[in-house]
Amino acid sequence: MSQGLLDAQNGKPRDDGQPAHAALSRRTFLKFSASVAAVAGGGLMLGFSFPARSQGDVRKTVIGGDGVETPQNGVFAPNAFVQIDTAGKVTLIIPKVEMGQGVYTSIPMLIAEELEVPLDSVTVDHAPPDEKRFTDPLLGGQLTGGSTSIRYAWEPMRRAGATTRVLLINAAAQQWQVEPASCHAENGQVIHAGTKRSIAYGQLVEAAAKLPVPENVPLKDPKDFKLIGTQAKRLDSPEKVDGSAIFGLDVRLPDMVYAAIVNCPVFGGTLASVDDTAAKKIPGVRQIVKFDNGVAVIGDHTWAAKRGAAALKITWNEGAGATVSTKTIFDDLAKASQGNGAVARKEGDVNNAFSQAKTRIDAVYQQPFLAHATMEPINCTVHVKPDSCEIWVGTQVPTRARDAGAKVTGLPADKIIVHNFLLGGGFGRRLEFDMVTQATKVAKQLNAPVKVVWTREEDIQHDMFRPAYYDRISAGLDANGKPVAWQHRIVGSSILARFAPPAVKNGVDPDAVEVAADLPYDLPNQLIDYVRQEPRDIPTAFWRGVxxxxxxxxxxxxIDELAVQAKVDPVKYRRDLLGKSPRALNVLNVATQAAGWGNAVPKGQGRGVSVMHAFGSFFSMVADVAVDQGEVRVTRVVCAVDCGMVVNPNTVEAQISGGIIFAITAALYGEITIDRGRVQQTNFTDYRILRIHETPPIDVHIVKSSEAPGGIGEPGTAAAIPAVANAIYAATGKRLRQLPVGNQLMSA
Incomplete structure (x- = not known):
């Protein structure tokens, strides 16, 4: 339950006098349609449309392949993000993909605010793959991830709307032979203040297209915002509720066949041989396709393909990966932690500070592999022809998906057409394109489009996992218990070394050390270093932030351990270290006050706290837990967030709540274990996910701020895990330094 916006100075509820955007509702925003088409002259174009009025049957639009409405004569396109036609239709081009985080609402709000058009009157199209026009400088490519969407879009999208508005005003002023300053835009039209004349945007596009594009157009003062900061309803919600929204799994094509995949159970292993005699006898099975590390059974429908896959008798070349286990991986990490790492941050004289410290505390923390387990399992549909290749997939990286298809087929990139869709969860899994590579390998051996769908077992056992990590951390305390020396060694896989090699400099993976190397606390002597240790053949990837x-x-x-050692309340201990970080201190005060920190809790229950600065946002969380015979139940979570200027409070609350649920799952249950090179977990029966009835009440307090927007998609997950762990300590007196803490508590 959201507590609304809070004043950044005193943490009190804010009433800014702006009602929720009333024009947008589930009833007025009727249908979603998605369409895709090749850009004239080759290459690819990806599009989603959320029209404000019904466009007919959604599935026919997608499956029939009618295509995106590409710019025709009479369409005014002054920049990469705005198009207006002579009928007044406003199309906004969104450079990020929608995977549940709300960007198909929040980014249009930014443009519509400055363009002066109602949110429910616009159509939203996804940007075509174009690194020159749509690269996110925070990520170095046209990617969706890293909680960067609003941080990236905040100024460019507003400027695109403002520039378009000024051009239309100038066109109207020229037509009326008046000064542009005497005109203003409102509700999709230009109005002359003196005469009250008005003219709709559609009637101005041809004239505006002939005018020079102005530079450095001033943006609105935040006090004049009409849309930004209001609780706009999600534009994609109605279709997700009524089932008309289109995901990769919904693709249906003429003459399409279906493939069930059996991947080698051992990472790094390959296919030796397969006996498919029994599989071919199953009604509906058409063909058996072999590739380097797996087998695909092709059927008339998914059930036939799945039954055929179960009937295969496969022999694998397991290779060296068959000797890998969870124990060997953590033995490798522990051994690597004994050596010096690449220095990520060094301040003061740590060795001297330790030598003079009154008390020294050392600890080792361990974290397991984690799967993504997205709601929509891995899937990809591909049709390879002699001179072209079409790919239907939900992806966070459309250009990388295209390039994967080109690499497998040997076709030029401009012969690869990628159709992108809404994503049924990303969390970093769809930053990878292994599903495209595999499906294209299968499709090369067929003469029809093929939909490849992984079972949940394949999805969990052949994921790209959040890395296992091993942390050595030490602190020296003075006589008052205050830290005077801090040393932190991080050991684990480098995702960026594979995903974006130039980002790794002097041996430091900036993602692996994020937060650890930039703490909000006042610590005078610090040494944070990083040791890269890859987990043999096990693939690693981003996981809602790493x-x-x-x-x-x-x-x-x-930090909680240090507070206990100093015999100081954990909140007071943090407050004393946050004097140089007022935003972090403020969210701590807001969260703890709202949670009733200091009030007694019943026996068997505990309350924990955390503070974090990451992704440009400041978070504090308080978690309440109850522990009964080793079983942990989170009973409440209170969060305070300062994420700078807020575009849509509804989106912020939803993202934080989802992140907290994701975090509770990871904290209590999340663990992928390896035995003989094989993932032992298979489905939600043994890779447990928090159930609806286990989800605690979540109170989100959004602090009003005039700072630039910060990220919101991943911080909730990061801040919630330690709050839960610290609450468990408060309830039990047991400090658990391995995740998942639920499993550790049961075995303690």
């Missing part, structure tokens, strides 16, 4: 989700748990748990 550095902050792993680093915050270690740091905030250890």
């Amino acid at each position: 550095g902050p989700t792993r680093g915050t748990w270690v740091v905030e748990s250890f």
